Amino acid sequence: NAGVTQTPKFQVLKTGQSMTLQCAQDMNHEYMSWYRQDPGMGLRLIHYSVGAGITDQGEVPNGYNVSRSTTEDFPLRLLSAAPSQTSVYFCASRPDRVLSGYTFGSGTRLTVV
């Protein structure tokens, strides 16, 4: 049971490049979310999904797209990378039970130069 798997762990992009951060979970969780974490800012919600085929925007969605074609996978796409997107990105999932907390992936450290 791998939990939540994120790839890659580290990435350097040039301004204007696009890429996809991968997230997969093997716990059959309905809810999945993407957060970014910046020094002094805490975790901020980018996009989330409550099940396959259903996604919605969070607090800071601009410059990012998501899709949820399967229960297991929830990729995050950066359309045209900007230095302001330099951050640590965490994917998280939880089952559809009220008392459940999130299980987080190990994170992707992204630098945009």
Added chain:
Amino acid sequence: GQNIDQPTEMTATEGAIVQINCTYQTSGFNGLFWYQQHAGEAPTFLSYNVLDGLEEKGRFSSFLSRSKGYSYLLLKELQMKDSASYLCAVRDRERGGSYIPTFGRGTSLIVHP
């Protein structure tokens, strides 16, 4: 929207007790979480409170007062490995029947010998 306030940093001595406070303002409260995050790692779920009172889990306890918009995390018999950031998260916003937590900026706890 909501405001979540936590102290930025706290220090304590090994073997002692420390209380980390969290205050919040929400429009539709539906639960409060505490997470632990060691430097360079992903957050891990510690506790969840939705009703007033104290929830105890080993050395860690979490308290909630909904009328005061206040919670605290109590750590007893501190160990060096408890040095970490402690994140308070409030579940509030309802979208599509879901409740998505918003995170505070975290409290960095330093335990010294």
